[in-house]
Amino acid sequence: MSLHPFVIELLQFALLLGLAPAFAGWVKVLKCRVQGRTAPGILQPYRDIRRLFGKDIVLAENASWLFRFTPYLTFGVTAIAAGIIPLISVDLPLSATADVIALVMLFGIVRFFTALAGMDIGTAFGGMGSSREMTIASLAEPAMLMAIFTVSLASNSTSLTQMVSVMAHSEFVIRPSLAFALAAFILIALAETGRIPVDNPATHLELTMIHEAMILEYSGRHLALIEWAGMMKLTLFFALGIAAFCPWGIATGGDTGLLLLALVALAAKLVVGACIMVLIETGLAKLRIFRLPEFLGSAFLLATLGMIAFFILE
Amino acid sequence: MPAALDIAGFSVLLLLVLAVAAPLFRPVRTLQITLVFSLAAVASLAAVVAGVMTVADGSVASAAMTLGLPGLPFHLRLDPLAGFFLVVIGLMGFFVSIYSIGYVKGYGGQRSMTQMICFYTLFLAGMLLVVLADDAYFFLVAWELMAAASYFLVMYEDEKGENRRAAFLYLLIAHVGALAILLAFGVMAGQSGRPVFDGYTFDAMRTAQLTPGWAAAAFFLAFFGFAAKAGVIPLHVWLPEAHPVAPSNISALMSGVMLKTSIYGICRFAFDFIKEFPWWWGGIVLVLGLISAVMGVLYALMQHDLKRLLAYHSVENIGIILIGLGLSMIFAAFHLPTLAALALVAALYHTLNHAVFKGLLFMGAGAVLHATHERNMEEMGGLIHRMPWTAPLFLVGCVSISALPPFNGFVSEWLTFQAFLLSPSLPHPLLKLLIPLGAAMLALTGALAAACFVKVFGVVFLGQWRGHQKRERIHEVGPSMRAGMLLASISCLLLGIFPTWVIGWLDTIPEQLCGGRLAESAGKFGWMWLTPIAHGRASYSGPMVFIGILAVVAVTWLLLHARATSSRRVPIWDCGFARLTPRMQYTASAFSMPIRRVLGFLFAVREQVEVVPHTNHPSLPGSLQYRLRIRDRFWNWLYVPQGDAAYWIARQVGKLQQGRIQIYLLYSFVTLIVLLVFLG
Numbered sequence: 001m002s003l004h005p006f007v008i009e010l011l012q013f014a015l016l017l018g019l020a021p022a023f024a025g026w027v028k029v030l031k032c033r034v035q036g037r038t039a040p041g042i043l044q045p046y047r048d049i050r051r052l053f054g055k056d057i058v059l060a061e062n063a064s065w066l067f068r069f070t071p072y073l074t075f076g077v078t079a080i081a082a083g084i085i086p087l088i089s090v091d092l093p094l095s096a097t098a099d100v101i102a103l104v105m106l107f108g109i110v111r112f113f114t115a116l117a118g119m120d121i122g123t124a125f126g127g128m129g130s131s132r133e134m135t136i137a138s139l140a141e142p143a144m145l146m147a148i149f150t151v152s153l154a155s156n157s158t159s160l161t162q163m164v165s166v167m168a169h170s171e172f173v174i175r176p177s178l179a180f181a182l183a184a185f186i187l188i189a190l191a192e193t194g195r196i197p198v199d200n201p202a203t204h205l206e207l208t209m210i211h212e213a214m215i216l217e218y219s220g221r222h223l224a225l226i227e228w229a230g231m232m233k234l235t236l237f238f239a240l241g242i243a244a245f246c247p248w249g250i251a252t253g254g255d256t257g258l259l260l261l262a263l264v265a266l267a268a269k270l271v272v273g274a275c276i277m278v279l280i281e282t283g284l285a286k287l288r289i290f291r292l293p294e295f296l297g298s299a300f301l302l303a304t305l306g307m308i309a310f311f312i313l314e
Numbered sequence: 315m316p317a318a319l320d321i322a323g324f325s326v327l328l329l330l331v332l333a334v335a336a337p338l339f340r341p342v343r344t345l346q347i348t349l350v351f352s353l354a355a356v357a358s359l360a361a362v363v364a365g366v367m368t369v370a371d372g373s374v375a376s377a378a379m380t381l382g383l384p385g386l387p388f389h390l391r392l393d394p395l396a397g398f399f400l401v402v403i404g405l406m407g408f409f410v411s412i413y414s415i416g417y418v419k420g421y422g423g424q425r426s427m428t429q430m431i432c433f434y435t436l437f438l439a440g441m442l443l444v445v446l447a448d449d450a451y452f453f454l455v456a457w458e459l460m461a462a463a464s465y466f467l468v469m470y471e472d473e474k475g476e477n478r479r480a481a482f483l484y485l486l487i488a489h490v491g492a493l494a495i496l497l498a499f500g501v502m503a504g505q506s507g508r509p510v511f512d513g514y515t516f517d518a519m520r521t522a523q524l525t526p527g528w529a530a531a532a533f534f535l536a537f538f539g540f541a542a543k544a545g546v547i548p549l550h551v552w553l554p555e556a557h558p559v560a561p562s563n564i565s566a567l568m569s570g571v572m573l574k575t576s577i578y579g580i581c582r583f584a585f586d587f588i589k590e591f592p593w594w595w596g597g598i599v600l601v602l603g604l605i606s607a608v609m610g611v612l613y614a615l616m617q618h619d620l621k622r623l624l625a626y627h628s629v630e631n632i633g634i635i636l637i638g639l640g641l642s643m644i645f646a647a648f649h650l651p652t653l654a655a656l657a658l659v660a661a662l663y664h665t666l667n668h669a670v671f672k673g674l675l676f677m678g679a680g681a682v683l684h685a686t687h688e689r690n691m692e693e694m695g696g697l698i699h700r701m702p703w704t705a706p707l708f709l710v711g712c713v714s715i716s717a718l719p720p721f722n723g724f725v726s727e728w729l730t731f732q733a734f735l736l737s738p739s740l741p742h743p744l745l746k747l748l749i750p751l752g753a754a755m756l757a758l759t760g761a762l763a764a765a766c767f768v769k770v771f772g773v774v775f776l777g778q779w780r781g782h783q784k785r786e787r788i789h790e791v792g793p794s795m796r797a798g799m800l801l802a803s804i805s806c807l808l809l810g811i812f813p814t815w816v817i818g819w820l821d822t823i824p825e826q827l828c829g830g831r832l833a834e835s836a837g838k839f840g841w842m843w844l845t846p847i848a849h850g851r852a853s854y855s856g857p858m859v860f861i862g863i864l865a866v867v868a869v870t871w872l873l874l875h876a877r878a879t880s881s882r883r884v885p886i887w888d889c890g891f892a893r894l895t896p897r898m899q900y901t902a903s904a905f906s907m908p909i910r911r912v913l914g915f916l917f918a919v920r921e922q923v924e925v926v927p928h929t930n931h932p933s934l935p936g937s938l939q940y941r942l943r944i945r946d947r948f949w950n951w952l953y954v955p956q957g958d959a960a961y962w963i964a965r966q967v968g969k970l971q972q973g974r975i976q977i978y979l980l981y982s983f984v985t986l987i988v989l990l991v992f993l994g
Contacts, residue, residue, distance in 0.1 A: 119772030127900020
């Protein structure tokens with residue numbers, strides 16, 4: 001049986017919306033286990049989101065329309081990105097909407113408006129979070145694009161489906177350019193999704209928080225949307241890494257069997273990816289904010305090395 | 315149907331008539347302002363029509379006028395390249411003229427409006443003539459008309475010393491540039507091989523056979539001259555001085571449009587006159603573009619004067635345009651016409667986009683200035699509550715300039731990225747390796763611009779009011795100013811959503827200049843999908859992104875509002891300490907502090923903290939004083955030494971001046987002897 005591309009597209013949306021909290025829960029469970037704590041269970045994020053949706057909203061007196069609009073935009077744009085990155089099949093009608101550069105910029109919209117919302121109330125924390133987030137983002141973005149450009153040079157395209165198809169059909173050899181680019185991508189993904197050593201998603205300690213500082217004033221369904229979008233973003237960055245660097249197993253058409261196989265492959269890769277991230281997060285301490293340029297600079301250097309390796313060796 | 319050149323001529327003529335007639339209406343101030351600016355808007359619209367027609371059918375029309383010197387008539391020519399810049403000038407002229415009706419009235423009875431109105435119309439006419447001129451003589455006349463008119467507009471509030479100094483600096487650099495352009499024309503005309511009085515036409519320059527050395531001399535002289543006008547680093551220092559002090563409608567025109575006439579000039583020289591050039595010309599343009607882009611945005615981040623910040627962003631955006639031009643020249647030098655066309659379209663598209671969003675931002679800054687009488691961002695905040703129209707319109711400008719989809723800035727930056735990624739098709743190994751690094755610098759520029767505009771919008775419009783005057787006294791601006799900004803923001807959105815149409819329309823320009831076309835591939839899959847090279851290579855769909863975001867946001871909102879939930883308004887959470895004051899917010903300087911710390915070595919930063927002990931308890935701090943001074947390093951590196959040298963030379967020459975008649979007679983005598991010796 002073969003599925004229509006639009007069905008696959010819808011399936012992808014549903015997968016990402018439905019399973020992103022489970023993935024975030026899985027990361028949390030793993031982290032607790034590795035650090036010798038009792039885990040809350042993989043379904044905890046669902047319970048959190050449900051609880052937040054049920055709650056009333058508490059708004060600061062001077063919150064403007066921008067503050068109330070941002071959660072919806074954040075959620076909407078992240079959901080759009082879910083339709084663009086090939087998760088289980090490359091046969092996606094919406095994938096041509098945006099190539100990988102546009103995808104990075106879609107995450108840029110989310111960041112832009114979240115940072116603005118952080119400044120809307122006029123507390124010191126919000127401004128602090130926005131300022132730090134934008135600084136980190138401006139250092140991370142060049143490295144991110146360099147890493148992705150290396151892959152797109154190898155596949156001669158910036159269109160995600162094209163990149164995935166080329167990579168999935170190439171034989172498995174370790175290409176130095178892609179190895180460098182992958183290393184850079186991992187460092188950048190840690191920065192972009194706000195994980196240790198760049199930001200600590202678990203902390204609300206005044207002086208160290210970045211992303212949490214921006215959304216400190218949110219409550220109720222606003223917070224639920226932002227949290228949910230955050231989980232989707234985490235999953236999407238893993239999916240982007242998988243799509244760009246190891247897409248093997250992804251279905252090329254709409255065949256149900258192959259799609260199921262692709263789903264299993266995706267789940268397995270996500271599980272392994274989460275393990276790697278948890279090990280990194282557990283093994284490292286959070287960096288001082290002014291040490292971050294070195295961290296992101298090394299990511300940029302790795303990505304540049306990848307590009308040079310591509311031109312010299314391939 | 316009248317010919318496009320006639321319509322353009324009508325537009326210029328109307329503007330010139332307005333400049334002459336404006337003083338007649340002097341007694342009735344409101345009529346004078348409304349009438350002249352409305353007619354200027356009509357004239358601008360005529361220029362847009364002429365430009366759109368010319369670019370659409372790729373026609374070329376030229377005419378020789380009876381004006382000019384005897385035997386040296388002025389020539390006019392309207393080809394697609396000129397037509398495109400007519401559209402840029404006319405479009406912004408239209409928006410800004412509407413905006414000006416309200417803005418200029420805001421000056422109240424403070425000063426004469428006639429001066430502003432006359433020079434405004436002359437300025438617009440000058441810019442239109444620059445792109446219409448078809449000989450060196452007329453071009454320079456128009457160029458000087460534009461420069462002089464804008465000089466008087468910068469000088470408008472001439473009682474402030476700051477303004478006079480800025481205007482002088484502007485005039486100085488503009489004239490150094492004009493001199494270089496004059497020399498470039500001289501080289502071209504001298505080498506054209508035509509009789510002396512014929513070589514000054516652009517037609518002669520198109521057919522001139524130049525040796526590589528002379529061609530390089532002509533191009534780089536012209537490039538220097540145009541770069542001085544465009545504010546390419548290191549010739550940018552006049553921009554952050556002149557733009558803030560000019561009235562905001564003038565800043566919008568100068569930054570949005572006037573700088574673009576130099577892009578026109580560079581295109582004209584490189585692609586139309588010289589045509590065959592080595593790749594390193596493009597390389598130099600590309601490198602200067604990259605430096606301008608990165609340094610421009612970094613300096614912008616460090617500013618807290620709203621208009622000065624926007625002026626530095628013009629340096630950045632001119633840099634981005636030059637990146638596209640440089641890439642296009644490199645591709646053209648290696649005879650890759652389609653790729654050259656792509657990069658050229660990226661540059662031209664960004665030219666149009668920058669004109670629209672920078673015009674919008676300057677108009678917004680003018681509205682803020684109009685409402686708060688303040689340019690310093692540290693004295694603003696929370697204006698979104700007081701200015702419900704200006705805030706969202708300004709936000710559109712911020713999002714566009716930060717290159718975020720689905721607005722227009724993104725499309726042209728995306729095209730530039732695509733041009734970068736095609737560099738592996740170059741047959742030169744070193745270029746293959748180095749050019750992608752430029753893409754990383756462009757990415758850095760984009761990300762820093764986003765950071766900067768989060769700062770601008772966050773500090774000016776969000777948070778709480780920081781200023782000294784009463785917040786309640788701030789009011790939204792009038793309907794004409796809102797209309798000008800609204801039209802510009804709608805253009806930002808449309809240019810972002812329908813890039814395929816714009817590129818299809820633009821296509822005649824690269825076809826004539828580099829022999830390549832984009833339309834076959836760019837619009838192959840319908841107007842929804844922008845695929846500049848091939849479908850598998852890269853694609854972007856503005857309408858889909860826009861509709862998608864709109865739909866998902868609307869559905870989420872509706873789903874969540876299906877069930878009634880309440881929201882409560884409460885005081886801001888202050889962690890249980892004393893109530894928060896506006897002074898506890900992040901300021902503009904605080905916002906950019908991390909970047910200042912990380913990349914501070916690029917500026918001359920001086921930071922001082924002075925702690926005055928408490929009078930009763932000397933061990934405790936009483937008051938803190940924080941001083942921060944950031945200077946443009948280029949000022950100390952390039953301009954101060956030159957100024958010192960000029961002063962020193964003047965002093966040495968001044969020693970000749972003794973004030974005694976005998977000495978002067980001696981000078982004349984010695985000169986006579988020397989001349990006789992030489993002549994003999």
